[in-house]
Amino acid sequence: MDKRAFLKGLGLAGLGLPLTGHTMEKMITALEDITNKDVMTDESFWEKIRKDYLLTPDYINLENGYYNIMPQPTLEKFIAHVKQVNLEGAYYMRTVQYENKKAMAAKLADLTGCTVDDLIMTRNTTESLDMIIGGYPWQPGDEAVMAEQDYGAMLEMFKQVSKRNGVVNKIISVPNIPTSDEEIVNLYASAITHKTKLLMVCHMINITGQILPVKKICDMAHSKGVEVLVDGAHAIAHFQYSIPELGCDYYGASLHKWLSVPLGVGILYVKKDKISKIWPLLAEGDRKEDDISRLNHTGTHPVHTEITVADAIDYYHKLGPERKESRLRYLQQYWTGKVREIPNVVVNTPADPARACGIANVGIAHMKPALLAETLLKKYKIYTVAIDYANVHGCRITPNVYTSTAELDVLVRALKELA
Numbered sequence: 001m002d003k004r005a006f007l008k009g010l011g012l013a014g015l016g017l018p019l020t021g022h023t024m025e026k027m028i029t030a031l032e033d034i035t036n037k038d039v040m041t042d043e044s045f046w047e048k049i050r051k052d053y054l055l056t057p058d059y060i061n062l063e064n065g066y067y068n069i070m071p072q073p074t075l076e077k078f079i080a081h082v083k084q085v086n087l088e089g090a091y092y093m094r095t096v097q098y099e100n101k102k103a104m105a106a107k108l109a110d111l112t113g114c115t116v117d118d119l120i121m122t123r124n125t126t127e128s129l130d131m132i133i134g135g136y137p138w139q140p141g142d143e144a145v146m147a148e149q150d151y152g153a154m155l156e157m158f159k160q161v162s163k164r165n166g167v168v169n170k171i172i173s174v175p176n177i178p179t180s181d182e183e184i185v186n187l188y189a190s191a192i193t194h195k196t197k198l199l200m201v202c203h204m205i206n207i208t209g210q211i212l213p214v215k216k217i218c219d220m221a222h223s224k225g226v227e228v229l230v231d232g233a234h235a236i237a238h239f240q241y242s243i244p245e246l247g248c249d250y251y252g253a254s255l256h257k258w259l260s261v262p263l264g265v266g267i268l269y270v271k272k273d274k275i276s277k278i279w280p281l282l283a284e285g286d287r288k289e290d291d292i293s294r295l296n297h298t299g300t301h302p303v304h305t306e307i308t309v310a311d312a313i314d315y316y317h318k319l320g321p322e323r324k325e326s327r328l329r330y331l332q333q334y335w336t337g338k339v340r341e342i343p344n345v346v347v348n349t350p351a352d353p354a355r356a357c358g359i360a361n362v363g364i365a366h367m368k369p370a371l372l373a374e375t376l377l378k379k380y381k382i383y384t385v386a387i388d389y390a391n392v393h394g395c396r397i398t399p400n401v402y403t404s405t406a407e408l409d410v411l412v413r414a415l416k417e418l419a
């Protein structure tokens with residue numbers, strides 16, 4: 001059987017993917033003409049989207065920041081991919097595996113403004129960023145800049161290169177409610193010396209949802225000869241932007257967060273002229289030094305997970321990136337707007353719409369975040385996560401596209417009562 005016939009037999013023609021029937025088209029088509037602004041507050045639209053999700057009745061899930069569960073249409077496609085790959089086994093792996101992986105990377109490159117020459121699929125943000133931190137050509141005494149609000153796994157990796165390579169880590173603290181972009185840019189600038197080689201910055205701080213002025217930070221760092229690594233774990237398919245336009249050198253993100261891909265897919269962007277300087281996590285043979293596939297050796301891994309990327313992107317596009325972003329921002333502002341001024345309620349996320357989107361963090365004065373999370377779950381059946389470090393004391397509240405304002409009203413009532 002030739003490859004084309006094989007693909008056809010599997011229903012994998014075109015992109016090389018199987019097809020399953022679902023109702024996604026029907027759900028969105030009727031609403032395509034409505035403007036994003038109208039849709040943002042149109043509960044009946046979002047009620048239809050909610051029907052796409054199988055949700056547990058046990059609690060209101062306001063912890064979508066860990067990962068975004070898949071809507072049923074994507075989940076059905078994923079299950080179909082698992083079955084297809086299992087049907088053909090090694091034949092799939094030896095014929096179209098790599099072709100499909102490239103097709104997925106091309107779709108992701110399209111989504112993020114990159115090209116297949118500067119973007120690869122990884123397992124997650126941790127792998128992407130730690131590959132850069134660990135594979136950077138450090139010299140003893142080199143310095144790196146980061147923030148205490150950065151994600152733990154990356155801070156740990158910097159500690160490791162400090163021990164292993166003699167790198168000196170300079171750690172700043174980002175204010176929860178900054179007064180201007182310049183305040184943040186200056187904070188990062190103040191930690192740079194002539195020995196600084198790399199600066200890591202979150203696109204969105206995961207514990208507060210604050211969006212940082214990444215482009216301005218990149219411009220400042222580059223003017224001082226410092227490269228920038230961006231942690232975009234929470235940014236992709238949450239709000240809209242193009243990675244190259246940020247001007248960073250390296251960018252990592254997870255797709256199981258806001259793109260709702262099955263668990264275990266991420267991306268790594270490396271500016272073309274920086275590829276050759278990074279040591280891969282797992283060695284790959286016989287590649288040009290500036291070929292990004294040098295950094296993409298994985299060994300055998302769950303290929304059905306990565307081919308679901310195309311389905312998740314289709315769902316995202318049909319939902320509408322702008323519609324999604326405006327809804328998520330609206331939901332966050334809906335509840336924070338109702339509690340921000342209440343005595344004893346402390347919102348740890350900026351009110352400025354440009355500085356946040358769907359995620360926010362809230363604390364109650366004199367109440368430990370762990371107790372707040374426990375009370376929200378036990379008394380109000382709201383699931384969140386407690387954050388109690390790096391000057392952030394509260395629960396992270398992360399709605400998703402299926403979250404209703406009625407559910408957020410339960411949160412608002414809870415916070416009022418507890419305050």
Ligand SMILES: Cc1ncc(COP(=O)(O)O)c(C=O)c1O
Binds near residue numbers: 065125126151202234
């Ligand atoms: C800011 C940030 N960076 C990195 C990560 C790690 O993501 P993953 O576990 O998908 O590698 C997370 C996960 O929540 C995160 O919030």
